[in-house]
Each structure stands twice: as structure tokens, then as C-alpha cells.
Amino acid sequence: MWKPPQKIRWTTGKGVVPDVATLRTSRLFAPLQVGRLTLETRTWVPAMVPWRADDQGFVTDNVLDWYGRFAKGRPAAIVVEATGIRDVPSGPLLRVGHDRFIPGLKRLVQRVHDESQGHTRLFIQLIDFLSIRRRPERDKFLNRFLAITPAHRENLDLPETTPDAQIRTLLGGLDDDTLKRVLSLREWQDLTIGARERVTDTHLPHIRELPDILPDLFTKAAIRTQQAGFDGVELHYAHAYTMASFLSATNTRSDGFGGTAENRVKLPLEVFHNVRKAVADDFVVGARILADEIIEGGSTGSDTQFFAMEFARADMDFLSLSRGGKFDDAKQPKMGDAAYPYTGQSGYECMPQFLSDEFGPIGRNFAATKAIRMALKKAGYDMPIVAAGGIHNFETAEGVLLGGVADIVGTARQSLADPDWIAKLAAGQGDQMRTCEYTNYCEGLDQKHKQVTCKLWDRLALDEKDVALSVDNKRRLTAPAWDAE
Ligand SMILES: Cc1cc2nc3c(=O)[nH]c(=O)nc-3n(C[C@H](O)[C@H](O)[C@H](O)COP(=O)(O)O)c2cc1C
Ligand code: SF4
Secondary structure: OOOOOOOOEEEOOOOOOHHHHHOOOOHHHOOOOOOOEEEEEEEEEEEOOHHHHHHHOOOOOHHHHHHHHHHHHHOOOOEEEEOOOOOOOOOOOEEOOOOOHHHHHHHHHHHHHHHHHOOOEEEEEEEEOOOOOOOOOHHHHHHOOOOOHHHHHHHOOOOOOOOOOHHHHHHHHHHHHHHHOOOOOOOOHHHHOOOOOOOOOOOOOHHOHHHHHHHHHHHHHHHHHHHHHOOOOEEEOOOOOOOHHHHOOOOOOOOOOOOOHHHHHHHHHHHHHHHHHHHOOEEEEEEEEEOOOOOOOOHHHHHHHHHHHHHHHOOOOOOEEEEOOOOOOOOOOOOOOOOOOOOHHHHHOOOOOOOOOOOOOOOOOOHHHHHHHHHHOOOOOOOOOOOOOOOOOOOHHHHHHHOOOOOOOOOOHHHHHOOOOOHHHHHOHHHHOOOOOOOOOOHHHOOOOOOOOOOOOOOOOOOOOOEEEOOOOEEEEEOOHHOOO
């Protein structure tokens, strides 16, 4: 992963631990209306893919245990990981692209309800993504994947009649610098990083048709989640995936869905309107977007303020703000691996680590989030805003709320490090909480599509009765019980 050159070592701690009386009057433990639902507190576990689904995308016992464990700590809301809306194979990523996924998702809703005794609201993040290939071997790419074009003949000074096979042989004999000059930039990227579809590939019918098919796909998926008993959905409009790419300033589609910010927000709004119309009034519909893409030529705060205003005008129930996490600046993967959108600078900004610059891993998205929330407030909109990024104890969480950054605090890695931290605070035992150290060990597992665990607890109490272990048999899959540590 990209790291800032300064490499300053940051540490975290419990901060000032409040007593129960202080907590009762805190903003963090004050209820909040989101759409027609009430969250009991402002605590929220954002989406985290833990690689627990089976290869067909079904809920497994490990999925139930993962979310059950978070629910035991009674956050006001959990957002279930990015869940695919299409009925296509996607490896061990949860899916909701067909009715056959509903029974498993129902069990998930029930488990969270049981473990939290009805205190935790459950949302699910709906995702669409385009295809991405692994980085190919040079020979394979030049002989099988590359489509020979007139530009290759021209760049090699060859007559138009030169057979493709001869051109492939010639390309195979070139050194990298010369090959780079002969190939187009896109072909060079396909070779050195791996081919990846973009929303701007409108010469491909299935990409051109995205605006026609996505509203229906998202809507049907949302209806299924409602049938499964979820309290709402978070439309995934962030990071490296299809809808974020429509919002991106790099989206140059010329069919009315790219170019200006007004055009780029058109499809995300259409998806939202379609979903909203199809679900019950008390079913929450929100979205996650990027406050800043952190890529060259990408959307920045002013674009996002415009998008946020449009979503608020459309009566969206909440907006969760993330940062970066793009393919555009991802590191070159190893041969045979696929690019991972959290390896470049934009990835660092999404999940910053303890080795950091003078700004550290805490609150890198706060200023941008606050600016968006303030712009909304000024325009008369009260749509709740969820902040995330380095919030790890009562002090940082309360600071976010009192400082006007957001209405809800999202704690992804902190909740993974200690799923009971909120329950511990509520019980007046905040001094027992374990704080995330922002090592990104968990994120490294995610990158390899390995079952995600936290380094602070995955080797503890391994001899506990019935403890579920990772496939390598070395790590426990959920945090030990609070009293078992
Ligand atoms: C293992 C892991 C998986 C993640 N998966 C998702 C995801 O599915 N969808 C999403 O929007 N963000 C995902 N994120 C990003 C988090 O939701 C969050 O925005 C980020 O970790 C920063 O917040 P934090 O500092 O509280 O961890 C993931 C993060 C981690 C560590
Ligand atoms: S492994 Fe644990 S301590 Fe390290 S970043 Fe992830 S949640 Fe935090």
C-alpha cells in the first residue's frame, strides 16, 4: 500500500473515558431520526467485506457469526458489507441478485435482531461493479488478449496487409519501452495492470446500456432486502465501483450521463428514485459517496457538495461520506493478481494507517465532510451525514458530533478491533475497551480475499469451546466474548 513519505508513527488510546452520567447527556448516545426510523444512538458500523460468504454468494454460518458479534455490542446501526445486485458469479461476496438469496439474508436479519435484542438497525450496502481481469503474462496478452488494430501496423511502419500473427510475433520481440510506444495507453495498462472495464467504454453494448439496466437491478435488489427484513439499504456510490465511476469527474460519457456534474449525478439519482418508489415509506434509503476521490482529474469537495444537495433535494434518508479508494492510482499487481483499489494514495486516504504524515490516520475526511454538511445546512437540508475514518474512542466520536462534522459516527476498524466498545461505554466500563491501532492487518487480509480478522484478538483464547477458526486453522474468526478475555 502507498504510504506518505514522512512515515510518522501514530498511536491511539482510549482518550477520556466518560462516566455513565456524562454519557447519558452526550451527543453520541442521543437518538437520531433517519428517514422514518429512529436510531437509538449515533453509533454506526460501516460496511466491511469480511470474505465469509460462500462461493455462490450465500449467507453462511460464518456470516451470521460475524454480524452477530457486532450486534452483541449494540451499535445503533450496522451496514452489511457490499452485496452484489446481479445474478452473476462473484466469488465469496454476498449477493442479492435473485430471490434464492432471500432466506439466508432473513437469517442474518434475525441473528442481528436476536444478538442486539432489537436495539441495532440493519442496513445493507448494494453494489454494482464492472469486470476486472488479473494482470496477464506478456506472451499470453500479446498472443491472445490483444486485438490487433490498424494503429499497430502504423506504429510499426507495416503495410495494411500484414497478417495479425506476424504483428504479434513482432510485438513479442520488442523491449518494454518500444512496446509501450506501439501500444495505446489503454492496451499498455491492460498488459501491465490487467484489463478493467470503465463506464466510459460505451463501444461495449453492456456498458452503453448501464443507465437502462441499473435502476431496475438496484430496485429489485432493494425489494429483496426489504423482503428479508432489513431496515434499509445503502446504495454504494463510493470507491472504485460502477456508480462512483458515473459520479466521477473522469466520466466523459457523451450520452447525457457523463461530462457535467449535472449529467454525472443523473443515473445515481434515477437509481435512488426507482428504489425509493418501490419500497415502503419506512424503509431507509441512503447512499455512500466520496467526499473527495483523491485522484488526478477526479471529483473534489465542490462536486460532492453539488451531489449531496441533489440527493438531499430528492429526499434521501442519509448520506455516508468516504474518501478515495480508486483503481485509477492502484499499485501494479503481481503477475496473476488483480489490481486492488486501496493500494495507491487514494486507497491510503480511504483507510489511513498508523504510519502516516503530520495529519495522521484520524479524521482525514473530517474537513471535507463538515464542509458538505455545512453547505447542506445552509441550504436548509437536515439529511443525516455519516462520517468515518479513524474514529476510535468516545472523545473522537463526540468531537465529530459536537464539531459539526457529522450526525452519525461510523467506526469500521474500531468496531472490528472491539465490537463491544459501545456496550462497554454504555456500561460505564469504557476503560476496558480495546482501541484500533490502524495497523491495516485486516485490510491486508481483505486485499488477499482472506477471511478478515483483527490482529488484536485473532490469536486469543483459541482453546475456547466451539471457537470457529479461519481456513488456515490459525485465527479465530470473531472476537472473544468480552468476559472471556
Ligand atoms: C476489511 C475492510 C473491508 C471494507 N469493506 C468495505 C465495503 O464493503 N464497503 C465500503 O463502503 N467500505 C468498506 N470498507 C471501508 C470502511 O467502511 C471505512 O470507510 C474505512 O475503513 C475507514 O473507516 P475506519 O477508519 O473507521 O475504519 C472496508 C474497510 C475494511 C477495513
Ligand atoms: S487489524 Fe485490528 S488493530 Fe489493525 S487496523 Fe484492523 S481493526 Fe485495527
